[in-house]
Amino acid sequence: MGTPKLARIPSMRDRVEDTLSAHRNELVSLLCRYVDQGKGILQPHTLIDELDNIVSEDEARLGLRDGPFGEILKSAQEAIVLPPFVAIAIRPRPGVWEYVRVNVYELSVEQLSVSEYLRFKEELVDGPSNDPYVLELDFEPFNADVPRPNRSSSIGNGVQFLNRHLSSIMFRNKDCLEPLNDFLRAHNIKGM
Template sequence: MAASLSFKRSDSVAESMPEALRQSRYQMKRCFASYVSKGKRLMKNQQVLEELEKSMDDKVEKTKLMEGLLGYIIFSTQEAVVLPPFMAFAVRPHPGIWEYVKVNSNDLSVDGITAAEYLKLKELIFDEKWAMDDNALEVDFGAFDQSTPHLTLPSSIGNGTQFLARFLSSKLNENSESMKPLLDYLLALNYRGENLMINSTINTVNKLQTALLLGKADVLGLPDTGGQV
């Protein structure tokens, strides 16, 4: 889409979307009225696109919008939360980059929101009482994430298995005895008696190291997909 060429990685959806909406204000008022008319719900990308196209009867205007910045934002929307009169969008404008915005269907005003705020709106669809409870249980997995490496380059997306195999095998080579807790953790991961990560026969650090090295060789032998998912 042509608009993607002008939408830079430094651009903010929250800052760019208001002007994009103003350029097709009449059509967008009709579109958002259609979105919120069915009440609160969760919409996937295809639903958002289909309802947008149905609300526009002017083919020339539709083509102009879909090939413009607003079309790019809508195409980049992974899902949307509808809570009349508001609609919140989870947008991935670039690989690995997420933004969240909330649009008021009455005046098309746009506000940038955090991931936590978006999730709270999403919870309101399914259980309003629980979502508004300040004492509701929340689990923070950040503590488990501190020592785990992260893929920071968009070109690395799609190569997570290869990256993880390299990371684990390098750690095992550094100090095999220190990796015993990791082995125990992987063995303990199961669902209804079925192992999730490794076979129960891999019960020593040396066996795990060998399995990872073999897995690494298999992954490296796969065709290069250019980092695409």
């Protein structure tokens, strides 16, 4: 029995490029529809609706919807359109985000970092800027002592998770009850 080979999972950029080479005309037609709507933010339902419109016009384009690019659009959270570019924020699974920008006229695809995507998104309001200084806030120091849920079933239950964590700390350590008592004494209503 042979040993299984590990294959590299293609990035979103690779998937878009593969779709571009396999369905060039269909993808250009779809991206041009996005650009024709003018600059702005497109919601996921708009992205899917335009894809369905392309397919309904010509059944030969069914491969675009059922292929890798259709999967990309199904996991897309938004698209930023600044002609000639369409940038797509993709969330393939919980906690994982990828950003891809396509130049519709040159048919070039590039992977964007979070900062690059946000800077591109800000250009909707501010226009192109050569300012190298962009406000970025790093909240990582605040997360140092807080555990993170690591199961996908915990998604959406963050407040409950945090309450359990904080209450377990509070009741394990008797010194932690004193600030709670002080808080309750200071915030009384009608003597209660």
